[in-house]
Structures are given as C-alpha cells and as structure tokens.
Amino acid sequence: MLPKTASFSFELESYLCDFNGRATLPLIGTFILQAATNHAQKRGFGFDSMSASGMAWVLSRLSIEMTEYPEHNSCIRVETWVEAVANYFTRRCFRIINSNEITLGHALSIWAAIDLNTRQPVDIPTACPELKDYVETDKSCPISSIARIPPLKEANPADAYIVRYSDIDINRHMNSIKYIEHVLNLFDIEMFNQNQIRKFDINYLAEGIFGDKIELYMQPPAGTSEYLVDSRKGADSVCRSRIIWQTIDPQAIRSASSQQQ
C-alpha cells in the first residue's frame, strides 16, 4: 500500500504568474486539483477507475488560505491526504510548501461521488471501499470547515459571461477553476496591486454547461475586506464564493524572501 500522504512538485514558470510575478490563486487551485488527481489515480480511486465504474468525483466545496504566494521561477510542493470519508462526502486536505520547507498555505476540499447516468450522489464507502484505508489520522489541517455561503440579495449583476469552449472540461461541464478565474476578473488591477487574497472559499452548487449565461452578483463589503460573489444561471446559483483580501505589506514580503535565501 502506498503512503496515505503524498506530495507533488510544481515549477512556477514566469509566464504562468501574474503581473506581480507571483502565482495566481487559480494557478494554486490548478496545482491542488492536479495533486488530488495524481494522489487518487495512483491509489486506485482516481478519474479512470471511477469512470470505468460509471462514476465521477464532483468538487463540492473548496477553501484555500494563503499566507504568502510563491514567486515565479520557484518550485513548490503540494502535500495532500484524505482526512475523512462519510457516506456522501469525503474531505481532502492540502499543504503548500516552498523549496525551503516553509508552509505558504493550506486548502480543504469536500467531494461527492455521482453516478454518471443518474447524476445522483452515490454512497462513497460502498462505491469506493479502498478509500477508507487511506484516511490519514495523524495529520491536521488548520482549515477545519468550509461554511455554506448564503445567497446574496443584490438586484443587479456586476458582470456576466457565456460558458465557452475554453471553460469546459473532460466532464463536459464548466471547469472548477474557471469559475474562480471569472470571479477574480470582477476586481480591478488596483485591488491586486495593493492586496492579496488571504482566503478564498467556494461552494459549487450546480453545473455550468456550454452556452450558459452566468451572471455575477457581488456584495460589496460592509467596512470589511470580505466580498461575496454569487455566480447565477437565471435564478439559480451555480456557485457562491467568499474572497477575503489583505493589504500587501512590502516589509513582510521582503523578510519572507530573505528567509528563503
């Protein structure tokens, strides 16, 4: 049996980074999903074995919390493990680590498994009995839960987009990370110049498919740095997200970089 926890390395190519020369949150999200895919695939409960049984994993909630974003041309490791398996959900944790073994952030994800014909959730311990052997009990994740994000009361959408070819993935629905890209596109470049995302939570509620018009409703912060965004198809939410910003402290960035040298 392979170890319960595994880690995967990723190189941060310059041109994959944002205008500040650091990894974007969607890029961190991509690496996280890549680590989850590889971890599950190698342990016999990945995309291929699930497809062969007529099932698929569906990401239900994701929370990413970063104290520092990795710099371009650096290498990071994403450590991942299964934290819990219940009847209809499984929880998977992640730790993002730089090449000096400094922890840059954590993530927590909640997954359901669906039957590809009925699109209904399946009982995970029955559908995927090998999963319970990989539950890691010796590790803990500082993100203990991902709250339900409430519906917003805003009347007018801040923006809208149509789901296109580049948004759709192998499951024939909108890619989980693309929702995040569209949400972040609501913010002005000045926001990214002076702030970084400390915490990003997303609840996935329905599937976006090719041609759907998704309207983005944003609740302005009431004296806080916390924004809520509801991505809606007509009257229904396809996902809801919470973005918590923090001011970039140039001193902190400098001291973190010198630590890394």
Next chain:
Amino acid sequence: MLPKTASFSFELESYLCDFNGRATLPLIGTFILQAATNHAQKRGFGFDSMSASGMAWVLSRLSIEMTEYPEHNSCIRVETWVEAVANYFTRRCFRIINSNEITLGHALSIWAAIDLNTRQPVDIPTACPELKDYVETDKSCPISSIARIPPLKEANPADAYIVRYSDIDINRHMNSIKYIEHVLNLFDIEMFNQNQIRKFDINYLAEGIFGDKIELYMQPPAGTSEYLVDSRKGADSVCRSRIIWQTIDPQAIRSASSQQQ
C-alpha cells in the same frame, strides 16, 4: 555547453483536457512556451537574464500544426531548438511527440527582443551573443514559415471582451495563449465535436493591457475550412489568426490509439 536541442515532458491531466478528452490547442501552446522558457533559461538567455539586462523576449508569430491531439492521462514530450538568429528576429522550432515516439505535430515561433524602457526592438546578436552558439543546423521543421495574416474587411465584430486580471501575465500585458483561448471561444461546441484544428497561425502585432476592450472580427470561410480572426483594439489589430479545421475521422482516431497500445 548544453546540447542545442532539448526536450521536456508534460503529463496530460484529465481535467486539463477538453470535453473530447484530448489536449486543447491552448494547452499545447502552453507546453510549447514552457519548453521554450526552460530551454532558454538553462542556456543563459531566458526571462531572468534578459530582465537583468533590461530586455524581454516578445513572441511575434506562432504556427502550430497537429496531425493528432494527445489523449488525457498520456505523457508528451516537446522537443525544441533555435533554428536561426537574425538581427531583429530569432526562430525557434518544436516537435510534439507521444510516449510511443510518434510525432503528433510541430510548431514554429518567431521572437523579437525589446528594450523594456524604450519598448523598441534590440539587435539580438549584440544583446544576446550566446544565442548563436545554440543554433541547431542539423534539424529541420516541416513548417517553413509563418505568413503575414492580412487585415480583414468585416464591418461588425463577432464578439468582444475586456482584458482582465486572469489575462495579464508577468510582463503586465495580455498573455500570448489567452488571445488564442478567446479566438477559439468564437466557435460553437459542434465545431469541436466534429472537427479538429489542423493548423493555427497567429501574428502578434500590439500589446493588450488591463481594461482594453478587444473586438473579434471573423471572416467566414469562402467554401473552405479556413477562418481568419482579427483581434482589434479600436482600429488597430492586436493580433490576427488563421484557423484551419479538418473533420475528425473516427477511424483514424481508433487506428492511432491502437498503435499507441
């Protein structure tokens, strides 16, 4: 001195692939740029050494020709070499190879180097003297040139988008691959269901920056499978592309897959 030609491996994670379970053209483009970046970086003329001298490489033209798109969960290699260096341009070639050493496609790219202060082209042999030692004379690329794509006469844009945070890269302008994603988003899912892109040419003409409105003008094919798309900022083209489609032959896909087993 490192070998003139180098190759880099990439894994095709399932969820990075399109709804047909194959790599998208923008993903192939991303791997190509990643291979170019790594090849140059390791040989002393990459992003870092150019930045340190106040210069940057600018992609001027790119042509990608694919006979077959790699399947999800497979591994591909991108081989790259510098084919020529002139005063104001350098040409770099690529070969895309699957794990059975079958060539899936080729690409040709033309690059200029600019001074980051003046934004003007610099003389490459003077600015980057080490490059000439790496010109590979023993290899040839089946794509011999990338033609200039003419301006279109269409009066009405087929679509438009605003350049947002997710489109901008470390050079503070629109990422080369993002232009391609937006161009492909013009096509209906039915086009991708029945056809694949045999050849994609793009001429980069100006920079898109945050907040720019880019209008896409598309010339419908005159009885051919060749489309021209002009991406314009006001009256000026930021890039022009030519997309040549071919019908997917299910028989050819089957025989190609069995060859790979």
